[in-house]
Amino acid sequence: MNRLLYIHLLLATLCLLGCESTQEEILRTENLYSADSIVNTQVGQQSVTLSEEQCDNYTIILTGLHGQITLSCEEGKLFLPELIANIAGSYQLLYFDDHRLIEQQELRIKAGKPEGEILTYVGPKTTSFDGTPGTMLTTIITDSLNNMVDDDIALRYRLLGKKGRFDRTEIVDHNYFTKKIFPPYNNDKVLVGLAGPNLYSLELPLEGSSGCAKSAELTLPLLYPLADGRQTFDIEVQNGIDSEGYKVEDGSLITLYLYNSKSSYKAKYTSVFVNGGAKFTVENPPRADIIDLDLYACEQLIASKRDVVFNTAAIEVPHIWLSATELQIGPVLNTLNQVLPNGSPIDLSLVGCEQATLPFIELYDGIARIDLNEIYTSCDYSELVFAINNQSTIIKKPKSNE
Amino acid sequence: MSRRLAWVFAIAFLIISIMLFSRIIGYYNSGADGSNLLQTQLLDELDYYPEITWQDNYLFNQYQSVALDLEGRLVEAFFWLNRSFELSKPMKLQDYFDKDQYQKITSLLDYQVGEFEKTHTSFDLVLKHVSLDKSVAVVECINSKTLERITLFPEHPHLFYNTETFTLIMVVIDGKWKVKNWIAEQKTPVTWSKRSGSLSKKLASLEQSRGINYYPAKHPWSLFWDSINVKTLRKDFKLIDSLGFNTIRIFLSEEHFEKGSDLQNLNAFRLLLDIAQETGLQVVPTLFDFPKGFDLKHYTNQLYQLRNIVNIGKSHPALLAWSVKNEPDLDFELHGQEIILQWLKVMIKSIRDLDDRHPITIGWSDRQYLPLLADHIDYFSFHLYKDFSHWEADIESIRSKYNKLIVLEEFGFSTRDGFSNILSKSEKGQYNEINSIITNCQNNNVPFFLWTLHDFEDIPTGIFPNRPWILAKQKHFGLVRTDGSLKKSAELLLVENKKDD
Missing domain, CATH: 2.60.40.1930 (Macroglobulin (MG2) domain)
Structure with missing residues (x-):
């Protein structure tokens, strides 16, 4: 049985059996959508074919981004007013039996053939789009009625610059606008123009997206x-x-x-x-x-x-024995009276104790402390040499009573 | 004397007429569109807060200020477009659409049939292109949620809940972004989602509910959210607990949670849930108390407050369930049953989209409406102040048909009934009535919520008809007198609860 008729009869039967008005109300607010029922047509076509049953039995309302209008339908032909027929897009057809919504259907009006001037906009340059550096050029192609076109179009890009001519035709999946990213041209100024069947564009200056900082x-x-x-x-x-x-x-x-x-x-x-x-x-x-x-x-x-x-090394490297074994070096300043940066290394050596393993010493806030206790117990040195920035300082081992 | 008076009136009339005439002449000479008078008023009432999201992409990050400009213009463009079709006349369209689009839209306005209302409740935007001079942008709007009400026959409005996908070319004309071109790509009906999360735990808790409807003694109804007091809440909730109740039902008034007045009250709502949790009580908030209306123009503000409230409540341990609306059947007469049902369906779906873990109900004033939207709610709720006969049988018949929990969301007895105390129920009488209903509820496995904890000294105007005998009755449904002392019914409940312990 035809689905529309089935729904119609079902509703009628339900009510004959005594459906409560409240339940009927609920039913009416549900979307009775038929996902597979899409009516396709082209811009400019002022009628579409429906089943005679759809046409004869129901009031048909069209809704879309633009409000709602009633459509007339006769002998299986649904008539679209010229204005609607000329606006591409997705609409809904609502079928009413008196006040009851019977079905919803999608009406798709496809834009006409691309024609006329291609609107071309040059995007921000020296930026990266989807990870690709370059200048983005966006084109919007419309049919003769100013409907945006969603078609695969063979677009010819023509670039004319100092480095010669670039002329390439590409099939673009339009999706209402086309985005093309041009590679860097080292600030070379080129003219870009687009063309296609029945399409033309103005030539626009395109400054190569060099990524060059000024x-x-x-x-x-x-x-x-x-x-x-x-x-x-x-x-x-x-x-x-x-x-x-x-x-x-x-x-x-x-x-x-x-x-x-x-x-x-x-x-x-x-x-x-x-x-x-x-x-x-x-x-x-x-x-x-x-x-x-x-x-x-x-x-x-x-x-x-x-x-x-x-500046060269520090002009003065002060030091002081904190105890018989502990030496403090610094604060070490350079010629501009600045404290040497943290981590500045100090080369340390002990005269007479060359085999000893010496600790790695760095300045912190211009100061370093060395505990020689372990070193000189295993090895007796006479002098201690430390160097910062190649500037050496030699000091004698302190006497035990110092 | 009367002649002199007639002269005075004549002169006054002449002066007023001249002033009015000169103002009208002056207005039209200024070149302004006459319809702007109306549009200015409409702008003032532009109460439109769709949910807007931008997809994070390179262009959006780089050109956020452009995106925000576009967003503002685009949202307003759709507001005025929808408003134009609703009123069947162009409303500010020239400000938002270029010449070609404006002409197309205005021509279509002439074809409109029936009544039409539409609102876009959300926009999920993608910035696809910005031109070098920031004067052209391509914006795609993916699955914008729209509500569309078509009324071909009075009394029979149809609501369509769809998602729309469309692409817009926006250009700067006269210093403003305008829609140069657009195309509707897809329109798909939204499915009224069925619940996927498990409710068994919460419904089991609901089955065990011994609840009470709550307002503090001194700040009932519209005074509540302006006067939240932690001490009072703690004291009252402890008393509720000691009286043997384990759940409270509260009311979130639209006035206090709508855009612009919400932040403090959202914090108060969270605080109330915290205190309830401390006391071991569970909470059933009733949303949208005293709503501004049910026209589509109110929906975005209502959905805005819904998002805020549900996002706080859904993760709070004290939340038991959501009651969408108090006694919506009482709005049937004024607004139309279908309009109310459509509103309820959208709000229920929106709660469920945000919170799949708490049951949802509608608190019908009259139990005859319980089957309405039965497929949309998780449990039934009704109120019982009249028609006491056979209520148990009525709900049993509903339960057997739908196999859903039924809750008595409100019942109560005033100790001041009618013109004088002579006709009033005694406090003992109140207890007997309450006890009888509770016993019946327990025998029929119906969880219940008593109206209410306190007697009220004052009831804000506009809640009940301003008749002294009605107000007197409404003030004395409480278990606690206005001086804070317990009525007989409370004392007996207290004793019973101690016995149960």
Whole structure:
């Protein structure tokens, strides 16, 4: 039996058997949806075919994003007003028998053939989309009635720039708009145009998404490490932005050069931008010097620091015996009166006791303490030598009564 | 004298007419759309709080401020679109849709038939594209929940609960985001979900319920949530416990939990549950007491408060069950039975979507309505203040048909009945009546909730008809007098409870 008729008869039978008005009310509020019953049509078609039973027996209401209207239906043809017939999308057909809802059906009006101007929008550049760096170009293709099209379309991309011509046709799964990401072009300006069957676009300037920063800020630590050629310090790069003011794409390469005016010292470091910033871990120069720093992206200078002073070792390394076996070194200051950084190593040696295993000693807050108790019980030394930043200090073993 | 008075009236009428006329002329000369007068009023009542989520993607993270601008415009666009179709006239549409879309919508307005109400209760948005100059954006809205009421014949409204998926092209025109193009991709009916979580534990607790409806003595009904007092709650809950009750039923008024007035009261609700737990009592909150209405325009605010309340209650050990609405059958006459049932169905589904672990009921005032929405609730509740004959047989017939627990959610007897004390029940009489119902409940396996703990000195206006004899009766249903002393019925319950211990 036809399902519609079945439902209809069932409802009637239920009520003949004395269905309570309250239960009837409930039934009416339920969605009686037929998932498999979709009516498909094309934009511009002002009628669709239904069964004669659907057509003749029920009042048919159409609902969608836009309100509700009654449709007329005759001899199995459901007539759509021109306005509805021209708007693509998903609608619902509601079948009423008097006030009772009998069935719901989906009506899909598919957009017409792509036609006319392709709307093209250039997205933010030097950013990463779904992990792919590049400039995003979005195109919206409509039919002649301004309905967005959801079709596989052969789109021809044409790029014209300094490096020549790029002309490629791609089948795109449109899904109402197409997104294409163009690779970096090192800030090369190109013109992009799109075309397809019955489709054209204006040519838009597309600036290559190079990931090239135009500017950035360099920050050095407040306390410079000493110029010993061994320790490292961090130089931070922040606010890396491109020529359009956008944050530089993650992974873009940058290079830091350190050099002195006599060209006797040169160092080069590379890093990448992450979230508009980067960090260089730099070895300090081997000797006191005045250093310049230059930061480059895409072979363009984007930031620099001049006359950064690196000082040699501490000018004075004070020490004091806390007891006959315990020696305190420091506080150790550099020539700028700065406390040497934590972790600065102290080389220790004992004259006359060269075979002894000596502890590893570092400065903390500019100070280090050495307990020589165990060492000199196994070995008798005459002098103790300690060196910080290659500057040695020799002290004699204290007398037992000191 | 009367002639002079006539002159005064004539002059006053003339002055007022001139003022009114000049204002109207001035208004239209300003170039404003005449319909704006109405729109301004409507904007004031724009009580629209859909649930909005953005899918986390690169563009959203990078362009959050753009996304928020779009969100505001898009939500308002749909509000005014729905309102336009409801009123069959364009309402602020030019502000939100570009020329082509505006023309299409306004042309469609002419075709409208019957009454139409629609609201989008949620938007799950995906930012698909933002142009370089931030003037074009593509937004996809996935499975936005919508409620659509179509009334072709008065008395027969149909509610459709759907999800809609659509894509929007938004462009900046005259400094504002507007919908340039859109397409409805899919519309799917929401299934009225069946419960998947287990309720056996909670229903077993409900079966053992000896409950009481609770308001504090000095702050009943609308005064309750403004005057929560920890000391009072502790004292009252201890008394409830000592009287042998193990469950309380409370009322969450819409006025106190709607958007804008909710935070303090949500904390108070949590506090009440904490104190109940301390005392060993379980709680059945009744939601939406004195709702603003049942039109679709109220739904988003009501769903907003529902989310807040249920999210607090669902994980609290003191929560026993949810009662969606107190005596909704009393709203049938004013709002229409179908409208109320549709509202209840949506609210029940929304509670269940949030909390699958607590049973849900509707507290019908009249037991004849118990079968309504039987498939949607987890247990039946009814109130008993009249038609005492055969109530046990009535509920037995329902139980045999639906095989669900039935709870007597309210019953009680006033010690001040009618015009004077002469006609009133004695306190002993109150006890006898209460005891009789309790005995019947126990014999018929019906858990019960007595109305109520306290007598009230004052009842806020608007709760009951303002007749002295009605108010007098309503004030004296309590087990505790207004001076705090126990009535005979409370004393006897206390003694019985001690015996049981």
